[in-house]
Amino acid sequence: MPSRTPQPIAGRRPCLRPAATRLFRTLALVTCLGLPGILAGQQPAGGDYRSDWALAEGFTLRQDAQGFRFPTAIAFVPRPGPGPKDPLYFVAEIGGTIKVVTNDRTVSNFAVDVMPKPTGDTLPSYEGEVGLAGICLEPRHGYVFATFAYPDSSGVLRNGLARFETGSGRFALTPTSKVLYTDLFMGDVSAISHQIGPCQATPTALFVSVGDGENQKASRNLGSTLGKILRLTLDGAPAPGNPFARGGAERTPTSVWAYGLRNPFGLKVMGNRVLVADNGNDLDRFLEIERGTDYRWDGTDLSIGMNAAMVFGPAVSPVQMDYCAAGDAGLPAQWADRFFVALSGTPRLTGAEDRHGKGVYALHYGFRERRMLEVPKYLMQYRGDGYQSVVGLGCGPDAIYVVPIFPDRAGVTAILAVTYDSAAVYPYGLAEDTKPIRLMEDKGCFGCHALKGKGGTAGPSLDRDSLVARLTARLSSREYRRSIDSVDALPVEPFVSSRKARHEVLALEGMDRVRLWVRHHILKPKFDNPKSQMPALDLTDAQAVTLTDFLLAEPPTLAPKPFFSGRRRLALVFLVGLVVGGAGSATVVWWRRR
Numbered sequence: 001m002p003s004r005t006p007q008p009i010a011g012r013r014p015c016l017r018p019a020a021t022r023l024f025r026t027l028a029l030v031t032c033l034g035l036p037g038i039l040a041g042q043q044p045a046g047g048d049y050r051s052d053w054a055l056a057e058g059f060t061l062r063q064d065a066q067g068f069r070f071p072t073a074i075a076f077v078p079r080p081g082p083g084p085k086d087p088l089y090f091v092a093e094i095g096g097t098i099k100v101v102t103n104d105r106t107v108s109n110f111a112v113d114v115m116p117k118p119t120g121d122t123l124p125s126y127e128g129e130v131g132l133a134g135i136c137l138e139p140r141h142g143y144v145f146a147t148f149a150y151p152d153s154s155g156v157l158r159n160g161l162a163r164f165e166t167g168s169g170r171f172a173l174t175p176t177s178k179v180l181y182t183d184l185f186m187g188d189v190s191a192i193s194h195q196i197g198p199c200q201a202t203p204t205a206l207f208v209s210v211g212d213g214e215n216q217k218a219s220r221n222l223g224s225t226l227g228k229i230l231r232l233t234l235d236g237a238p239a240p241g242n243p244f245a246r247g248g249a250e251r252t253p254t255s256v257w258a259y260g261l262r263n264p265f266g267l268k269v270m271g272n273r274v275l276v277a278d279n280g281n282d283l284d285r286f287l288e289i290e291r292g293t294d295y296r297w298d299g300t301d302l303s304i305g306m307n308a309a310m311v312f313g314p315a316v317s318p319v320q321m322d323y324c325a326a327g328d329a330g331l332p333a334q335w336a337d338r339f340f341v342a343l344s345g346t347p348r349l350t351g352a353e354d355r356h357g358k359g360v361y362a363l364h365y366g367f368r369e370r371r372m373l374e375v376p377k378y379l380m381q382y383r384g385d386g387y388q389s390v391v392g393l394g395c396g397p398d399a400i401y402v403v404p405i406f407p408d409r410a411g412v413t414a415i416l417a418v419t420y421d422s423a424a425v426y427p428y429g430l431a432e433d434t435k436p437i438r439l440m441e442d443k444g445c446f447g448c449h450a451l452k453g454k455g456g457t458a459g460p461s462l463d464r465d466s467l468v469a470r471l472t473a474r475l476s477s478r479e480y481r482r483s484i485d486s487v488d489a490l491p492v493e494p495f496v497s498s499r500k501a502r503h504e505v506l507a508l509e510g511m512d513r514v515r516l517w518v519r520h521h522i523l524k525p526k527f528d529n530p531k532s533q534m535p536a537l538d539l540t541d542a543q544a545v546t547l548t549d550f551l552l553a554e555p556p557t558l559a560p561k562p563f564f565s566g567r568r569r570l571a572l573v574f575l576v577g578l579v580v581g582g583a584g585s586a587t588v589v590w591w592r593r594r
Helices: 016-039 436-442 464-475 478-488 499-506 510-523 541-551 567-593
Strands: 053-055 059-066 071-076 087-093 098-102 107-111 132-138 143-151 157-165 177-181 196-201 206-210 228-232 256-258 263-270 273-279 284-289 310-312 318-324 338-343 359-363 377-382 390-395 400-404 414-420
Touching: 053 059, 059 377, 071 400, 087 132, 087 390, 107 143, 132 206, 143 196, 157 196, 196 263, 196 318, 206 263, 263 338, 273 318, 318 400, 338 390, 338 400, 359 390, 436 541, 464 510, 478 499, 499 510, 510 541
Parallel strands: 071 132, 071 390, 132 196, 263 318, 318 390
Antiparallel strands: 053 377, 059 414, 071 087, 087 098, 098 107, 132 143, 143 157, 157 177, 196 206, 206 228, 228 256, 263 273, 273 284, 284 310, 318 338, 338 359, 359 377, 390 400, 400 414
16 A cells, blocks of 8 residues: 655655644544543542442452453353463453453453444443343353343344353363354343343253343243243253143243242342342332242332342442351451442432442341341442443452442443452441532432432521521520520430530521531431431441531632633634644745745
């Protein structure tokens, strides 16, 4: 191919034309990519990846492996080999690639183009929320299973299943064979974000969760695979012993194990017990699945509560989950023998409240009692401000491994390892997380109170103007002073220990009095009023100060808008580019004419 480098012209200086070309290229690059940001004083995103994640006390975080593109699930090799290049875990990517990570954290492609046909769309677009979803391993046969949704030859979205073989009793870096199982699902139409979900393999059976395809009636239709837990053989056929059958004299089992689910995107099989986390609309549920049971999803949140061991409200979008027994993942006793569930939340923030739910829950479920033994608690919570969802999770040999689907603020997509280390000092703890909206969400404040038009109406509005006016009138009244005398006479708690706080409020005036009252009220709602209906929030003093400052913050003063801002700044940038570019062109023409 001929060189595109400008050649010298006889009798003319050869240096200026390349120089002018470089000038125009530089101007174009700066104008299109960087100059508006430079003029605005903006800097590229970056920083410590840990600042996106708050952890429970005693835990720390590291990036374990990098180099993924929209990962969706993780599966650990049960007994990995000792060599540095032996597989440790597999990662599914939504675009159709399975990657394998070895003991030395080398990342390589195990299989590409897993699906019969790619979807053609990528995240963060809505249409990109479909593709390779689940991955699971069967060590006795060396099988790697993957679940996916794909467009068929007519463009209709279908669910599917793939099986890769790596050799009996072991796993390898590349498969020896691939089998697709798609006929089982050809009678049903899948849907974006309601597609097939995770899988779990035993030595004799394969359990597969399938979303309802946005077709709630199909969820309870035994002739459909949608909204079901399926139980298959390792060859993709309906497993013997399934509860439902079809046919005449020689009745054959169907693939259905349980039905009436919406999007059962969390699945864990332990012996003969099957546990599921099911996504609803505004509520989600955790439940133990019984063979042949209808879980009655009918499109309403009322039906999500059916037979649930735990209902999550507001919804947290639970996805992949694993069970960490005592001795697993290096966990201490107070965190062992629990289910850990990835909470995907909302991929894109449309408001501060959408941060709620992104992270990892620990669920203490009693197998003997068949109920929750503790309130779920966060192991890890997202505290950033960008696109992010936690979509995968696995109990590894030394840590709980977490899969965020989007790159971090430095542009790195990494598998994160949450490790217990009581001596480590992690800079972002859950107890110290001071984002006020998140605190108010987690404590249920918006169930009673409204803020900027969002929330409940059982309690008074928390908008600053009405809050300050209401409290100023009340705290400066004679009735309030008389009520304090009555409360001081009460010989029981919390009134005895709160006497000093009440009189500290009385000693102040104006906004100082309002501010101190709000702080004490957040810490002890009944400190000056036995009739207060607000529950104790169990917050630290630092958190109470943060909420007080947030609720009573003065509205920002609008500074005069700089003349060269917004569109004017962009116009200036292009004007400068045109002037400099025109001058450069004139210079080139002048030299050529010489």
